Amino acid sequence: MSLEIVNLKKSYREPGGGSLPVINVPHFQLTEGEQVALVGRSGGGKTTLLNIISGITRPDSGAVIVGGVNITELSEPARDRFRAERIGIVFQTFHLLPAFSALENVLLGMAFAGKQSRAHAVELMERVGLKDRMHHRPMQLSVGEQQRVSVARALASRPRLVLADEPTASVDVANQKLILQLIRETCEEKKVTLMLVTHSEEVSSQFDRIEQLSNFNQIEVTA
Numbered sequence: 001m002s003l004e005i006v007n008l009k010k011s012y013r014e015p016g017g018g019s020l021p022v023i024n025v026p027h028f029q030l031t032e033g034e035q036v037a038l039v040g041r042s043g044g045g046k047t048t049l050l051n052i053i054s055g056i057t058r059p060d061s062g063a064v065i066v067g068g069v070n071i072t073e074l075s076e077p078a079r080d081r082f083r084a085e086r087i088g089i090v091f092q093t094f095h096l097l098p099a100f101s102a103l104e105n106v107l108l109g110m111a112f113a114g115k116q117s118r119a120h121a122v123e124l125m126e127r128v129g130l131k132d133r134m135h136h137r138p139m140q141l142s143v144g145e146q147q148r149v150s151v152a153r154a155l156a157s158r159p160r161l162v163l164a165d166e167p168t169a170s171v172d173v174a175n176q177k178l179i180l181q182l183i184r185e186t187c188e189e190k191k192v193t194l195m196l197v198t199h200s201e202e203v204s205s206q207f208d209r210i211e212q213l214s215n216f217n218q219i220e221v222t223a
């Protein structure tokens with residue numbers, strides 16, 4: 001799916017009552033199947049931007065058009081459905097359900113999208129190197145293993161847009177390569193659009209398109 005952002009603004013309310021502007025993007029575009037690495041300083045608004053694109057966070061104003069649908073005009077349940085069916089998200093903090101096994105976490109993501117396939121879920125667990133760990137619960141897994149489960153879950157429902165927030169931050173070099181290859185090849189094969197946030201130059205340098213958030217997000221840095 002293509003992505004277009006127009007005049008997007010988001011501020012957070014500060015504990016003291018003030019307002020903290022985080023996002024001010026006049027225009028940003030990704031064509032269908034494009035892969036971009038999003039880089040930028042800590043606290044610059046990368047996670048906020050991904051959350052707005054996926055419809056989790058509502059912007060103050062502006063439009064986010066995903067595959068021709070302006071998601072900012074959808075109701076919350078409609079946004080939830082749209083996200084479940086078409087967007088794969090690797091969260092920075094994973095968001096795995098603690099009461100379910102790794103495999104069940106992947107299957108649940110597929111169920112929300114109405115595309116449950118145990119064989120496909122098991123295949124993905126194998127591809128992220130967790131064949132022997134798929135019946136473990138998140139708490140019984142290392143942080144890097146949890147990150148790999150969250151990558152498998154994001155790809156499982158065959159999304160049309162993948163948003164990945166530092167998907168290789170907690171893994172070793174070998175798994176970094178494996179995860180990046182899995183995400184990029186899966187997206188390439190199916191012409192899936194990919195936006196991947198990273199602080200690693202080794203990761204970003206592999207992308208044809210690298211975007212520095214501050215180049216298109218017009219927020220004045222005062223600190």
Ligand SMILES: Nc1ncnc2c1ncn2[C@@H]1O[C@H](COP(=O)(O)OP(=O)(O)OP(=O)(O)O)[C@@H](O)[C@H]1O
Binds near residue numbers: 043044045
């Ligand atoms: N729910 C919230 N309420 C208030 N302020 C918030 C909230 N979420 C984020 N912020 C603030 O908004 C700014 C942008 O945060 P965000 O998490 O989007 O940055 P980031 O670029 O993803 O950072 P990092 O690279 O460290 O993950 C930060 O200053 C943060 O403190």
